[in-house]
Amino acid sequence: MRVLEKAPAKINLSLDVLHKRSDGYHEVNMVMTTIDLADRIELKLLDENKIRIISHNRFVPDDDRNLAYQAAQLLKDRFGIQKGVAITISKCIPVAAGLAGGSSDAAATLRGLNKLWNLDLSLDDLAKLGAEIGSDVSFCVYGGTAVATGRGEKIELIDPPPHCWVVLAKPDIGVSTAEIYRHLKINDIEHPDVSGMVKAIKDQNYQEICAKLGNVLESVTMKMYPEVALIKEQMKRFGADAVLMSGSGPTVYGLVQHESRLHRVYNGLRGFCDQVYAVRMLGDRIALD
Ligand SMILES: C[C@](O)(CO)[C@H](O)COP(=O)(O)OP(=O)(O)OC[C@H]1O[C@@H](n2ccc(N)nc2=O)[C@H](O)[C@@H]1O
Ligand SMILES: Nc1ncnc2c1ncn2[C@@H]1O[C@H](COP(=O)(O)OP(=O)(O)OP(=O)(O)O)[C@@H](O)[C@H]1O
Known part of the structure; x- marks a missing residue:
């Protein structure tokens, strides 16, 4: 069985920083929106109990540094899953670019494994888990247009902007x-x-x-x-x-x-x-x- 997920990039239409927090993160107030530039994530069940990352981009790590790997590991740990998965990442979003490419791959992996492993979690559940991986992951779980606060993980979805x-x-x-x-x-x-x-x-x-x-x-x-x-x-x-x-x-x-x-x-x-x-x-x- 396999699941395909699109992982769109985001842009920040507005990004404000309010103060530096005691945990080292910055309190932000931002408006983000997804754009039609996306990685493709393919998830396939593996016979062995392992997470395997396949990517042909030399800037994308193929081990536990990969945010998609971390998303799969998080679900395995949290729900005691004894199954393996091969995650193929077809990279279109430039890496380390400010477009949340890795975060969106992680979010797409959460959405896709929710289906592949029949976890029956809601987008809100997945967004909460995503925050443990990175500040941009929660937004990427929902996509669309949102105001993000906290360190970026508190998401209020709003209407999309006009097409342009x-x-x-x-x-x-x-x-x-x-x-x-x-x-x-x-x-x-x-x-x-x-x-x-x-x-x-x-x-x-x-x-x-x-x-x-x-x-x-x-x-x-x-x-x-x-x-x-x-x-x-x-x-x-x-x-x-x-x-x-x-x-x-x-x-x-x-x-x-x-x-x-x-x-x-x-x-x-x-x-x-x-x-x-x-x-x-x-x-x-x-x-x-
Ligand atoms: C710049 C933005 O992409 C705007 O959407 C985000 O604020 C960054 O999100 P991200 O890449 O998912 O960030 P994380 O992976 O959570 O954090 C990377 C590093 O950025 C800094 N960081 C991140 C988010 C935040 N609100 N305050 C921070 O100071 C921290 O030093 C952190 O160690
Ligand atoms: N799936 C992934 N795709 C790309 N980079 C990844 C991935 N997983 C981990 N990384 C690592 O994360 C680093 C940042 O990459 P990414 O493309 O996510 O940055 P970004 O677009 O600036 O993110 P953000 O906008 O959320 O700050 C890369 O240098 C890479 O080593």
């Missing part, structure tokens, strides 16, 4: 999320208008969504990696409606409403950057079928 295109450009560097949070100066933060973003989405007001894009980690990553600022400038110059770095970076995305302009932005960026994608905003939550 998202052009993504990833400079040829990987960024450590922990390092970016470490360099954030809490007292120097210019807070984005997160509730304004939520209202703009509720009103389906595309112009206002563009106006409210903001990410407090952007200036931190840009200072360390000037190529991020360069790509942002180029994306604006080629005509994206609004441009922001996602998560801790280094991927920069631009929102584009009209398809006629999409090609100019996409082709323009291709001259600067190897990894450029043009996808649709997804925004709708994932169903447990």
Whole structure:
């Protein structure tokens, strides 16, 4: 028996940090949404009681460092499962990019094993388990569009934003999320208008969504990696409606409403950057079928 799951990437439309917590994490207030750029996860029952990761991407670990492995191990431990699984990850989301690729693989593994091992857990149960793996995993369990608080694991699902295109450009560097949070100066933060973003989405007001894009980690990553600022400038110059770095970076995305302009932005960026994608905003939550 086998189960296939799609693992979509996320972008942060708004990312604010409120304070540093005593457990070392940062209290965040963010709006996230899934986009139509996804890894594919295939889960197959194994005869032996083992977790095997198969991936042909050299940046993706094939052992217990893999977040999909950790998701399977967590379910095995928590529910005393004596079965094995082969997890094949077909990677399309760039690695260490600020797009939650590993987190989404873990979330898809939780959803898929729930079916393969007949666990009968709800998305809420899976999201709670996901938080034990990483801060972005809970959101990725639901997908769609959400306000995330706490360290990112408290999820309030909201309506999707209006349809538009998202052009993504990833400079040829990987960024450590922990390092970016470490360099954030809490007292120097210019807070984005997160509730304004939520209202703009509720009103389906595309112009206002563009106006409210903001990410407090952007200036931190840009200072360390000037190529991020360069790509942002180029994306604006080629005509994206609004441009922001996602998560801790280094991927920069631009929102584009009209398809006629999409090609100019996409082709323009291709001259600067190897990894450029043009996808649709997804925004709708994932169903447990
Ligand atoms: C930047 C974002 O991607 C925005 O969506 C997330 O905040 C990061 O989510 P993530 O990659 O799933 O993060 P985790 O794997 O939980 O944590 C990685 C490291 O980032 C830092 N971290 C993460 C989340 C958070 N709210 N505060 C933090 O300070 C911690 O040093 C942590 O050790
Ligand atoms: N399934 C996976 N896919 C990709 N990377 C993984 C996976 N599992 C573990 N990793 C490790 O996690 C690191 C971060 O990769 P990932 O692509 O998840 O980062 P990210 O997109 O910046 O995440 P986030 O936006 O949640 O901070 C990689 O360098 C890799 O070693």
